[in-house]
Amino acid sequence: MQTRRTLLVAMAATGTTAAMLTACATSPTPSYTERPPIVFMHGNGDSAALWQTTIWRFESNGWPRERLFAVDQPNPVARDDDAVAQPGRSSTGESAVFLKAEVDKVLKATGASKVVLIGNSRGGNTIRNYVQNGGGAAVVSHVVLGGNPAHGIWAVKGFRENNEFSGLSGFMQQLNEPKGPNGEEVTPGVKWLTLRSDNNDKYAQPDGVWIGAPGKPTNIGFDGPALKGATNIVLPRVDHRETSFSPAAFAATWQFLTGQAPRSTEVAPEADVVLNGRAIGAENLPLNGATVTVYAVNPATGARLGEALFTKSVGADGRWGPFKARGDAAYEFVLATPSYGTTHIYRSPFPRSSSVVNLRPERVTPADGSANAVVVFTRPRGYFDAQRDTMRFDGQTPPAGVPPKGSGVSSSRLRLATAEQPRAVTGEFNGERITGLTWPAVKEHVTVLELTY
Numbered sequence: 001m002q003t004r005r006t007l008l009v010a011m012a013a014t015g016t017t018a019a020m021l022t023a024c025a026t027s028p029t030p031s032y033t034e035r036p037p038i039v040f041m042h043g044n045g046d047s048a049a050l051w052q053t054t055i056w057r058f059e060s061n062g063w064p065r066e067r068l069f070a071v072d073q074p075n076p077v078a079r080d081d082d083a084v085a086q087p088g089r090s091s092t093g094e095s096a097v098f099l100k101a102e103v104d105k106v107l108k109a110t111g112a113s114k115v116v117l118i119g120n121s122r123g124g125n126t127i128r129n130y131v132q133n134g135g136g137a138a139v140v141s142h143v144v145l146g147g148n149p150a151h152g153i154w155a156v157k158g159f160r161e162n163n164e165f166s167g168l169s170g171f172m173q174q175l176n177e178p179k180g181p182n183g184e185e186v187t188p189g190v191k192w193l194t195l196r197s198d199n200n201d202k203y204a205q206p207d208g209v210w211i212g213a214p215g216k217p218t219n220i221g222f223d224g225p226a227l228k229g230a231t232n233i234v235l236p237r238v239d240h241r242e243t244s245f246s247p248a249a250f251a252a253t254w255q256f257l258t259g260q261a262p263r264s265t266e267v268a269p270e271a272d273v274v275l276n277g278r279a280i281g282a283e284n285l286p287l288n289g290a291t292v293t294v295y296a297v298n299p300a301t302g303a304r305l306g307e308a309l310f311t312k313s314v315g316a317d318g319r320w321g322p323f324k325a326r327g328d329a330a331y332e333f334v335l336a337t338p339s340y341g342t343t344h345i346y347r348s349p350f351p352r353s354s355s356v357v358n359l360r361p362e363r364v365t366p367a368d369g370s371a372n373a374v375v376v377f378t379r380p381r382g383y384f385d386a387q388r389d390t391m392r393f394d395g396q397t398p399p400a401g402v403p404p405k406g407s408g409v410s411s412s413r414l415r416l417a418t419a420e421q422p423r424a425v426t427g428e429f430n431g432e433r434i435t436g437l438t439w440p441a442v443k444e445h446v447t448v449l450e451l452t453y
Contacts (some may be wrong), residue, residue, distance in 0.1 A: 033317045035063050036141060037110045039103055040070040041100050043121030043147075043241075046098065047284050049277065049358035050120070050245060050380055053267065053453060056352045057250045067110060068413045070356050071102045078122060078164045083169055088283050092164050092171050095126040096134045103130075107139060114141040116257060120244035121203070124148025124225075125164060127176050132187045142191045142255050146244030148183070150194065151176065153203045154211055154221040165203075167220060176227075184229025190232035195249050198222065200385070201240045202408040210408050232254065234373035237388060239407035245381035269327050269351040276321030277357035279314045279335055281453045286318025291338040292359060294323055299330040301423050302346060302437040320359060327351050335359045341444025346436035348452045362446040371415035372439035375447040377409035377427035384429070392428045399427075424448070 019338055038058070040051040048070035055068050075090040082091050090098075117140055119127040124145035130136040131143065152167025154160075161168045176185045186192040197202060204224040208216040225243070226232040233247045243249055246264035254262040279287040294310040295305060312322045325331065328348075330379035333345040352355075368374050377393045384391060385407040386398040393399035401411035414425065422437035427449040439445035 005200055007160060011275060015062050020138060021171050025042050036066050036114055036116055037067045037069060037106050038063070038104055038116040038118060039099075040068070041072070041099060041117065041119035041123035041126055042073065042076065043119075043123045045077045045282070046120070046123075046380075047076070047278075047358045047360070048356045050241070052354050052356050053381060054118075054245055054250055055354070055356070056267040057247070057262070057265060058254075060264065060266065061254060063358065065353075069102070069106050071099075072278065072280065072358070073098050073126075074285060075283050076122075077282075077302065078105065080160065081162045082164050082169065083162055092125060092129055095122075096129040099126050099130045100134050100136065103136065114139055115142070116142045117363060118146075118244070118253065119148065120146045121148060121240065122164070124150065125171075125175075128169075128187075132175060132176040137187050137189050140190050141258055141284050141353040142193070143186075144193045144195065144256060145225065145230075146195045146249055147197070147201055147203065147240045147260075148194065149203050149220075150222045150227050152220055153218065153224075154208065156216075167224075173451070178301040180229075185227045186229040188229075191256075192227060193253070194225050194226040194227055194230045194232045194445060195235055195243045195252055196223065196232070197234045197238045197243060198234050199242070200237050200388075200407050201225070201243065202383070202406065203240055209406070222239075232312055238387060239383040239408070241380075242382045267351050270353065271327075272353070273327045273350055274321070274353045275323045275325050275357045276319060276355045277359060278318035279320045279337075279359045281316055281340070281360065284315060287314055287335075287337050287340075287361070288316050288318070290314040290320075290335060290361075291382060292320040294334070295332045295334070296326075297332045297346065297436075299349075299433075302332070302422075303437040304332065321355075321357070325350055334360055334423045335361050337361055341446065342439070343446050343448055344436060344439055345448045347450055348432055348434055348435050351453075362448055364441050364444055364446060368418070368441060371441050373414075373416040373421065373423070373445075373447065374441050375414040375416065375425045375436070375438060375449065377414075377434075377449045377451075379451040380410065381451075381453070383407040383410045384412070389430055390428075391430070392426075394427075427451070429453075 052072040079086045079089045117127045140150040153165040155167030178190045199222045202210040208218050279290045283311045293308045295304045336342045343361040384402045386404050401412050402409050426435040436447045436449050
């Protein structure tokens, strides 16, 4: 049995407990006036956009915007077999090479000698691989891993053993080989923090329900993300994504990096808001030739408030902005693409500027059948938990497809037969409320209500 230092920490929305202050303040950290560059690495199938609120919280506490870098890995989904090439997917080696190139760019741009790496889920695998095997130990001071499947999501003989997420894979076995005089699982010379849920992470479960094998043991425990040699912190009741993107995760991360609690986990508004990001497909590749149009909308009805405020044709870099926004306005982003149709993305007001407002299209699928309208309610930075959260989607509680127990679904899809067009549809989640309008599915239009928090 491995010995792991694990702290059970109950996080308040505005700070941390004394137990965590003591635990994190003891290791050498950058001084309050020194702010090394931070590179954020997203997880399997995700993009830089998920770090938006985390970056806002860092900025709100004084970390310079120009030293915060969230990256978009091309082909972010892991291969079924890490050794076998697969279209649209990446290997562990390719991911580490990508991260090394991004870190090198950041070091060159900032003149810094060291960076901090923060990763969620698969992003933690990439970070560990780069630090251990790609030369990262020489240029990385601190690593924070949220929900990283550090010992795999499963460790079952004969079940996808060469998948990156198998605890029996050669990749995972070599990452976890004992290192240094104390047999640690982390690379020496770098300060490590892991953040995990107590029992609510879908990818750290002893039962295989979330990998399509309910009732079958995964041979992975709730403490699977913890690593010997790291500071290991438990965030009660958070889900897989909230191990990185929640206020509690930010507070723990700030404490680890600076040795003191953040002033606040709230996002501080700023006067001048400029939005930008990339229009990308599921492979995080730019949708060259797409068009983005932005409308201000009535937050209560989703109706447009006048003509378009902004429009731009997307080029080879995928960038759709910059767009000067109002921090108190709700917006509809219309993403029109030759290959996906048209997606109408409704968002809550943006209190701060962001360069990672990535826009991904939704398709009308064969499963949508004869629906006159399709509406997706999505929470990119966390999951829907019927036992924990207050939520409603078009009057339905819980939203369609959300199980009565467990945090494993981050979106709900409505297929509406009503001929009434347009019709307002509202999604509500823990106080955040978004209303958008339906659009004709027969013309390849889809509505997305995208939560920020």
